[in-house]
Amino acid sequence: MSLNPGIASSFNETKTRSHTLSPQSGMCSFCTADCPGTCEIGLSAVLGAQSVYPTTTGNNQIASEKDYPLDYSHFNINGRVFGAQGVPAGTDQAAIFNVRLERTLGRRHPVKIALPVILPALLKMNWQDYFAGAAMAGVCCVIGEGSPSKDPALQMRNGKIAEFPYLNEIMDAFRRYYRGYGQIVPQANFEEDGQGLPEYAVSRCGAEAIEFKFGQSAKGTQPVTRLKDYDAALKKKATGALVHPDPEDPAVRAAAERGEAPNFYAYGRLPMWDEEYLVTRIGMLRDMGLKNVYFKMAGFDPVDIERVLRIAASAEVDVVTFDGAGGGSGYSPCKMMNEWGLPTVPLENTVCGIARRLRREGLELPSMVITGGFATEDQVFKALALGAPGFQAVGLCRAAMAAANSAKKVGELIEAGNIPAYLQKYGDSKETLFADLPDLRHLYGKEAENFPAGAIGVFSYLNRIAMGLRHFAALNRKFDVSLLGPDDLIPLTPEAAKLLAGR
Incomplete structure (x- = not known):
């Protein structure tokens, strides 16, 4: 089975015309001369080198569309029913909220x-x-x-x-x-x-x-940026940036004077x-x-x-x-x-x-x-x-930004008196809708009520991550995340089993 996502992408809002693709190329298996070029090849025929980069960048987030053959879904999480590690093995101490998440x-x-x-x-x-x-x-x-x-x-x-x-x-x-x-x-x-x-x-x-x-x-x-014209190329080079082709090259300067300058690109070292x-x-x-x-x-x-x-x-x-x-x-x-x-x-x-x-x-x-x-x-x-014991933390990038964006938007809708229907059953104000605001108020005092909605959203999202981690750790009777290890995972595929066997 091909892992190729094909030559249509949300990166540039392209699509393929045919329902059947050629697995190796990702092109439509039936490519007709009458197609106006809705796929990446068609876009490339118009935008050329620019189409190497997404056209939907800006105030958006973009990530890979490829389905890699091994990811964390190929593991389940183990569970245990006897004893406790990290706290005394008593019913009051071996409790979810006693799972230690703090790291150094x-x-x-x-x-x-x-x-x-x-x-x-x-x-x-x-x-x-x-x-x-x-x-x-x-x-x-x-x-x-x-x-x-x-x-x-x-x-x-x-x-x-x-x-x-x-x-x-x-x-x-x-x-x-x-x-x-x-x-x-x-x-x-x-x-x-x-x-x-x-x-x-x-x-x-x-x-x-x-x-x-x-x-x-x-x-x-490092990224490559297409510059507007010859003058922009000169200004960019003056800042110390690399520019291709060199606008100060005599042949390039002469071409510009004739109105025949090529595209100019600035790029990072x-x-x-x-x-x-x-x-x-x-x-x-x-x-x-x-x-x-x-x-x-x-x-x-x-x-x-x-x-x-x-x-x-x-x-x-x-x-x-x-x-x-x-x-x-x-x-x-x-x-x-x-x-x-x-x-x-x-x-x-x-x-x-x-x-x-x-x-x-x-x-x-x-x-x-x-x-x-x-x-x-x-x-x-x-x-x-x-990753234990070498990895101490996990980076949450696009997801945390999604939380910041979503919560900010919800805050704006609350102020406009236009709470989305799917949220109305949870509350009708910032105080009632943002369920973890009491935790922020406990940390910062009453001024937390005036914190930006987007920031509250990031805090709340990470609070959900923390609560979920406590549940999984307690399920394995490990009450400190530093105790986690490969034995807490169950492989679901031969590739996952082979990887764990090597640990």
Whole structure:
């Protein structure tokens, strides 16, 4: 059976005409000359190179459409009926609400999280509530790459960031609600590191942590943006960006003067870090006051995964997040989201094998987080169990943003007096509809009633994850999530059974 999702996609609102597709190509098995070109090939015939990227990006989220042959649905969750681990084996102590979810990430300056979850890097859509909700729930969150480009007040001097006031505004979305758990972490890709974003974040914004980005599940390369015209290409190159073709090339300039200029593209530089640079760089930032260092790594070649873990051990990095294939937020090439990298289950298993070998060598490894396609508590439980003891947390990215967006919309509808019919049976006001608002009021006082609806939504969604995890852990008589392991999983397919047998 083909795993190919075909050449029609919500990425660009394309569709195939025929009900029957050719399994290998994904094209209609019957392709007629009369078709106006509704599929990806037809769109490509019009948009050309632009159709490599989604046309439905912007204020939307986009992720892989490929059905990978092994995922967490290929496991069920085990259950036990005798005894208790983590608490005394008594009926009062061995209770769901005594399941300990709190974890600690990091080495030099450990960071407590209230549940084994982080919100990975984003800076689009309703990021304000995404970060605020993370603080309320007591988990870490990461500011996505490209943040300087979103600040109209950004000032650069000699290729370095001189003024970036927007960063403080972004960080305040979390800091305003910080309650002793979690951390907000600005992310720096290769170019932003060269522009001095880490130094600026630490010295001017009080950032305590930085995440260095090697890659993510949907985007192993940096994005390519088509520029409007020759003048735009010149301006973009003047900022230090890579532009193709070079607008200052005499032949290209002459072509532009004749009205024959080609398309121009700006594109991001690929990371070219190595051990020596990163160890030195991290040491310098720590001398400035940086407390915690994070790495973001995708499902690259296992040799690269091992090298990143060795660098992390050498530099005493606190957290490495591994992002499995299938993710994406809209700025990744369409086929890269579907077709590259290790999917989340194989990635987690590969990392666990490498980590066991490195520990036998005596290396002290960082805390590890797995992300890539998680939305519900059963998936989180399975990932924690499969990845134990190396993985301490699971990243919930698109799902947490969906909660932020949905709750914000509900809040707007409440204010407009237009509560959706499906919600009316639960209440008729913010106070009665948002069921976990009493928990926020208990944490923050009565001012919680004025918290943004979107942030309350993220808190409530993560509260659901926490409650579900407690149920599954108690089902296995394990009253601390640090006790979870592969023995808490039941394989449902031969591939899943083979994977567990290797653990």
